[in-house]
Amino acid sequence: MSIFHNGGSAEEAQHFDMVTKKDMVLNPKDHLLHIENVRKVYAGRDGAKTVLDNVDLRVSAGEFVALVGPSGCGKSTLLRLILGSERPTSGALYLDGEPIGFPDPTRGIVYQKYGLFPNRTALENVLMPHKLKLSFSEWQKRKKELIGQAEHYLEIAQLIEHKDKYPKELSGGQQQRTAVMQQLINDPKVLLMDEPFGALDPGSRERMQVFLLNIWEKTGKTIFFVTHDLEEAVFLATRVVVLSQYYTDDRTDLKVRGSCIKCDIKTGTVGQAQSTKSKLDPKFTATIEHLRDVGFKPDHLHHVREFDLTHADSFHTVTPEEVNGLACDFPK
Amino acid sequence: MRKRALLLGIHAEPPRWLQIVYMSIVPVIAIAGYYWISSNYLADNPHGKLLPSFMMMLRRFLVLTSFSGIDFELNWVWGFIPVPDITLIGSLFWGDTAISLFLRLLTGLTIASAVGLILGLNIAMFRTLQFLVLPWVTVLSFVPVVAVMPILLIVLGIGEEAKIVLIILGLVFIITLSMYEKTREIAQELLVNARTLGATDLGLTYRVVLPMVIPDLLQTMRLNMGIAWYCLLMGEAIAAQQGLGYRIFLFRRVGPDMAGILPYVICITLFAFAIYYLLGCIERRLFPWKTDGEKQ
Structure with missing residues (x-):
């Protein structure tokens, strides 16, 4: 002082x-x-x-x-x-x-851990924002397009070959990349x-x-x-x-x-x-x-x-x- | 370097064949001991019924399991649960098994699990229910089911309903509390994350959290299987016309027919273990993300 x-x-x-x-x-x-x-x-x-x-x-x-x-x-x-x-x-x-x-979709969050849903694969995790926001019939209608989009995001993050893995099977860095992509697909402000x-x-x-x-x-x-x-x-x-x-x-x-x-x-x-x-x-x-x-x-x-x-x-x-x-x- | 211990010590790592030998020591001693006691007893009392030999048990069991023709009728409990009328099946044992295992135990278990899951999940997610329901579920879980049985018999009579309700009452509060705990254990961060991804109250509860606690439900069922069997046999012992529990108590009254009771007890234990094992397999097969192979 x-x-x-x-x-x-x-x-x-x-x-x-x-x-x-x-x-x-x-x-x-x-x-x-x-x-x-x-x-x-x-x-x-x-x-x-x-x-x-x-x-x-x-x-x-x-x-x-x-x-x-x-x-x-x-x-x-x-x-x-x-x-x-x-x-x-x-x-x-x-x-x-x-x-x-x-908390609402205008603000996204990436935590140090616990960001991903452990019971869903990387691809499903990235699709979660759509699944949570769309009604079942809408989801069925747009399923193909949205999965394509999610796969594109995973490709950017170099995760496409890991898309069917559960979070615990991914490395720490892969998990965090998935979490970032999950948020980006949600498009928060x-x-x-x-x-x-x-x-x-x-x-x-x-x-x-x-x-x-x-x-x-x-x-x-x-x-x-x-x-x-x-x-x-x-x-x-x-x-x-x-x-x-x-x-x-x-x-x-x-x-x-x-x-x-x-x-x-x-x-x-x-x-x-x-x-x-x-x-x-x-x-x-x-x-x-x-x-x-x-x-x-x-x-x-x-x-x-x-x-x-x-x-x-x-x-x-x-x-x-x-x-x-x-x-x-x-x-x- | 010291040689690795085979028999004793913290770091003992016996090879597979030795593990099997170790595992069989206890049953071999038990069987041999029983054989020795039983043959001594039978030598003294050739017509004694208390300690039957293995051959006597096997002969009795074959009689109990043999079919003389399969024929059954379907009755309905509460209009939607089918009840095969087993008295018409020739084999006492398989009839008892069908009615105890598939009708009473599985029905009770299914209803208790479904109610417990939904109740526990919602209590954990919605704060109002925590005040409205949780204290009373906790209190009710301490009520001994056996003490409630007379009330059930008075209210529901001696039909199937009373016995199924007995199993439900024995399990439902335990499952509810367990599911409540498991739901509360889910990281807050994950729930907040789901919120930011656009989950509504119901979406969060049923689309995010529910699938995550299903494996925990199976585990709770598995670990509390003993209580289900306990309630089942208790109910059957008091008031029933068929069933594994009923048969055991009947054999005690008419005899005592130890050669019949012992195979029944062994089979009940095997059934209980089989269900425990099966639920474990289902858990591992259906929920690969849950198994603790690697830590997250």
């Missing part, structure tokens, strides 16, 4: 607030995904626990956004809020200007991914990243990707959003005060940095260096500020103490 106290925190905080408030004037219809001042509190045995606070985020159509942060900072909670399987304590989420309700490659070995993980980038470039789908791997986030995303914890006592205006719980409250968007789409862009190398510094080396914090000012177009400024908190929590 020492950096925070030496670094003129009041101005930083003010600047932070200014940027946030200016952004809030935006109309929910201007962006595909609009998250406004979201706060999520869980009731626990030892009192209420604030997981997300003051989260503001806008995602435009076609963006590939990666959400990174240390374990337990509320990444998956934010994802569940967007998905609709949980509701925010306060604040609002909009998709295409419409408030987000319960935004595709949410919750650490989808977290359980894969480094080799298939890399292949999956390239696969996903290809898919994204071909389809132009909006992807919201949660990971705790900074490098993966930078490699994949057009925008990296960092979620960070901060400590209760440092912000005087917060509700939980004087408690001895250290990591009680976690905050929303701290820094959004522009990264590049692909490896070819010269900016890419610089970006990954800087983000490494954010995550792993608190000594290089001045880089972050420089970086923010020079490379990013629109962002919430990273305040030093937040970055410090992030650095402490990031496992090396």
